[in-house]
Amino acid sequence: MNYSERLQNVTVLGAAGKMGSGILLLTAMEMADLSLKPENKGKEYVLYALDISQKALAGLMKYIQGQVLKAAEKKAVALRKVYADRKDLIENCEIIDQYVKDVMNIIRPVTTLESAYESLIVFEAASENPDLKVKIFSQIEKNNQNKPWFFTNTSSIPIGYLDKEAGLGGRVLGVHFYNPPAVQRLVEVIKASATLPELSEFVSQFIKNLRKVEVPANDFAGFIGNGHFMRDALHGMAEVGKLSKEMPFVDAVYIVNKISQDLLIRPMGIFQLIDYVGIDVCQYIMKVMAPHVKDEKIHSPLLDQFMELGVKGGQHSDGSQKDGFLKYEKGRPVGIYDPDKKAYVAIADIAAKCDALIGPMPEGFLPWKSAVGHPAKDDFFKKYFMALKVMDSLGAKLARDYAIRSKAIGLKLVSDQVAFSEKDVNTVLLTGFFHAYGPINDYLN
């Protein structure tokens, strides 16, 4: 069975979710592109969008249609060639319209698992619950006669565990897209020890066709992305713990969030990132990782405390940010949660005194948005960190400690053989987290 045949019948599990909908979109377009090749004329391509909620599926179809339209508008130049033999399609608008129809015709929204029993590939993007994943995989495996390939979007559960528990005989591979899959270029690919090589070969081709960046990671809870992020977040929360002994909690959160964004020139501060991913999701990922990590404690009492208070972060279905550690207005942080008062304190009221504590910005500072596209980026960061290195302020000290810790986390991922190289760690942070520089660098040496 070649690449194109393998993609003739696919199921996406959890298709209406945040990750599932993106994976469905990408897969649907890849399948449609294959179906439109002259050699595949007449072959049937079927993509089951499987989710438990009819209502969510209705919303999903609307979302997919809008996204395919946008994508078609962008690739109109190529689509004119694809439909060159269709004399009835002359104008861009007719061609774009036809492409949207052709993609939508492949997708079948369904609510019952039986559809997956005939698929050749099962893309799983259900919730991050090991027992649930094992249960679904076993059931499909038992009823599907095609010996299907299972691709799981888990960001933390070891693939070998799923393989063993569900009895998949090596027909499972971790294919971890980043949020949102339609936009983010990074895909972490995780082989279990028994994973069959043909699965990885197929996925490499798939990722290449989607014009994304593949980074291999070892089958170790959290892999590279969350392996770094969770430890990075724990460091930030520990710093808040220390600072809180001398100042109010909200001031400490403000300071650590600010230095992890501005002084480290990252796209967002660590507490905003935790909110973006979701406090609940972070807590869950740590819970999944913890038993597999022997030499470190992957657990945060602060996350537990916030969960108990019902402050969870994450995103609304329209993609806007829910309140978490921070309160948001139009996507910008405007407040910080005080767990004692159970209320948000306005950032405007504390910013001035905290900024004074942080101290001045290092010479040559540029915000992330400007630095990320700097034509001589490496030189810029060398000079920037040189300036940061000799500064005596609280902010500079916290930022240096943060950068050093971030590098140590990266190096440990390599020495623990979670990542195959330092470059892979940096690639994950650069493409998956939009950092302007990799954590493993010599800027502070």
Added chain:
Amino acid sequence: MRKKVYLVGGYNTISMGTGRKEFSPKKERPGLEEYIREAGQGVLKQIGGAANVDECVIGNFIASRFNKQANMAGFFPYIDEGLTFKPCTRVEGACGTGALAVLTGIKSVLAETADVVLVVGVEVQNTVKAIYGADILAAAGWFKERKDGHAYFFPGKFSDRAGAYYEKFGKEKTRKAMARWYVNAIENARLCPTAQEYHNTTADLLAQGMAEPNPKGFVDNLNVFDCSKVSDGASGIAAVSEEGLKKCGIDKKDAVEIAGFGQVEYDITKPPKDPTKLETTAAGVQKALQMAGITKDQLATVECHDCFSIAGIMAVEAIGFAAHGEGPDFVSAGHTARGGKIPFNTTGGLMGWGHPTGGTGVHQAVTIWEQMTDRAGKAQIEIPKDKPFGLSINMGGDDKTLGVMVYKKI
């Protein structure tokens, strides 16, 4: 000219689109009727009101698709009730529409059916995304060629011309000259408050202009900076006789005289004989200069149809300022810049000021009128006494419908 004809009372709206600070594709914008009204009233105010107007001509390429609107002549009484029951005509010649509108006005004066003709040119194109706008604008070519054409049909046509030109005369020097053309366009536009690129603050325009074309997303031989943008805008002007000037109470020094024109056409179903030349443009220019009885060396300024930078360079050659193949050298030497031998497109042209297709030919006439009557503000150039002439070239389609005019400073 059998009779003296003057242009007076020019008015341009802002050329609205990406680049203007006030433009947002998500915000609601003025429609066709607002642009027509603003430009029309802008002229009427300068010529003593609607009562002085004998006829009206509106130039519009394709509102029938951009705005689902036809019967454009009906908007004249909307400009001013005083235009009710006056003869109004709509003309169309794709991107060359504006010059046809002005020429139609001039001919009415020549035919003595009118002493004062109000001319307006308009297009409102930001109603659709560029990829669909490309479908609409493709109507300037032969529809039977559409199927085999590029998604961006007209950029595709001029990309092919640019490719042929690279091959014949060298890619490097041509691309450099195209980038220089872009620099001139933006620098001139920065001097004109109604220009679409008036707010442009890019520091290194030359480097931007030199960006390598990206055939995957766009066309083979042009980058986006080689192209005019999508614009909404309108321009108005009045074509008047001697009597008309008196009727409107306008001093001759506030008018520009039409010294000659050349209106020529080429078969829309035929490809250009030589893709590295604008032969119809050349024919139109020759005819206009001949009618005016002057040579190119008496021109003080030119407004040419630089829908694409390569078209600007080819126009330089079509007028005869440079030999075939040497247009790029002429442009790179700075001869077409505002301080050069012959300043081209002093308010930015199509690439800098904007290209509201049906309005462009009228905008060109307004710009030359401004330059010849000392009204160009910061964009003003000096018009030497021994070179009192200006030239405008307005092109419809791929060098098909040409309206060329020679203007004389009074």
